[in-house]
Amino acid sequence: MKKLPGFVDIQEDVLDALDQKKPIVALESTIITHGMPFPENVEMARSVEDEIRARGAVPATIAVIDGRLKIGLSKEELDQLAQVKDALKISRADIAFAISQRKTAGTTVAATMIVARMAGIRVFATGGIGGVHAGAETTFDISADLTELGKTDVIVVAAGAKAILDVPKTLEVLETEGVSVVGFCTDTLPAFWTSGSDLDIPLRLDSAEEIAAFQKVRDELELEAGLLVANPIPVDDEIPAEIMNGYISAAQAEMTAQGVSGKQVTPFFLQRIFELSNGESLKANIALVKNNARLAADIAVAFHS
Ligand code: PSU
Numbered sequence: 001m002k003k004l005p006g007f008v009d010i011q012e013d014v015l016d017a018l019d020q021k022k023p024i025v026a027l028e029s030t031i032i033t034h035g036m037p038f039p040e041n042v043e044m045a046r047s048v049e050d051e052i053r054a055r056g057a058v059p060a061t062i063a064v065i066d067g068r069l070k071i072g073l074s075k076e077e078l079d080q081l082a083q084v085k086d087a088l089k090i091s092r093a094d095i096a097f098a099i100s101q102r103k104t105a106g107t108t109v110a111a112t113m114i115v116a117r118m119a120g121i122r123v124f125a126t127g128g129i130g131g132v133h134a135g136a137e138t139t140f141d142i143s144a145d146l147t148e149l150g151k152t153d154v155i156v157v158a159a160g161a162k163a164i165l166d167v168p169k170t171l172e173v174l175e176t177e178g179v180s181v182v183g184f185c186t187d188t189l190p191a192f193w194t195s196g197s198d199l200d201i202p203l204r205l206d207s208a209e210e211i212a213a214f215q216k217v218r219d220e221l222e223l224e225a226g227l228l229v230a231n232p233i234p235v236d237d238e239i240p241a242e243i244m245n246g247y248i249s250a251a252q253a254e255m256t257a258q259g260v261s262g263k264q265v266t267p268f269f270l271q272r273i274f275e276l277s278n279g280e281s282l283k284a285n286i287a288l289v290k291n292n293a294r295l296a297a298d299i300a301v302a303f304h305s
């Protein structure tokens with residue numbers, strides 16, 4: 001295992017797994033600090049870690065706590081992070097700032113990918129990635145997650161792109177960035193709370209073993225771009241697109257009226273949609289993250305066998 005910077009703390013079980021080349025699944029923490037309310041956020045984080053362990057992999061939740069870059073969190077650290085009121089939301093641009101200023105922060109998909117790759121963790125599970133926001137042609141709001149996927153070779157398992165984004169433009173940017181976008185057992189791009197959409201998926205694979213084999217070839221080619229696995233929410237947990245679209249338009253209108261911009265956009269949307277849907281969106285969100293964690297663990301296990 002390579003030497004990591006002095007500001008990194010690795011949980012014991014993650015360290016053992018790295019030493020023994022056992023399967024590990026990285027997890028992000030913006031979903032905990034900015035994506036879900038307390039206490040659902042900490043319950044979600046715990047059950048996601050349990051799902052990964054049950055599948056034979058070791059979970060490694062990544063976050064910055066008081067300036068320490070954590071790879072794997074103790075129970076106490078997770079509880080603390082889930083209740084911090086003023087946590088930062090950090091990406092490539094500000095991860096070093098959070099560490100040097102001894103802040104506490106949730107790592108976005110982009111920042112989590114950077115840390116996972118630095119530690120040699122190849123698979124990462126999340127809910128949804130950031131993308132091109134609706135109206136990006138005037139706001140230029142395009143998530144740094146997309147450019148990170150273009151240069152950091154980690155397998156990211158997500159439930160597709162949320163309809164709060166401009167999904168066709170998001171797919172175009174992923175293609176430009178050279179990101180391999182693979183649908184797991186699906187021909188259409190999953191739409192986060194909804195299992196399918198009317199957009200064709202660029203590539204399709206139907207097993208964790210095939211995804212691991214695909215990644216091994218990508219490694220040999222040293223492609224230096226990420227692999228995005230789009231995993232549909234289980235049909236029993238999904239919310240139909242017609243219902244979601246109503247909440248999304250309402251939240252979008254409020255956002256425009258209030259002038260919400262920058263980093264606040266995604267958290268604002270998630271919170272308003274949670275309220276408008278009477279908590280239904282959160283239930284679906286938790287179900288899809290768990291589903292992604294299971295697939296990510298299977299891929300990590302297949303990758304190491
Ligand atoms: N999508 C969700 N929940 C989340 C996020 C996205 O359903 O919590 C978070 C992820 O951490 C993602 C980030 O990396 O939002 C993207 O933020 P932005 O759009 O500001 O780049």
Ligand code: MN
Nearest residue numbers: 141142143262
């Ligand atoms: Mn943005």
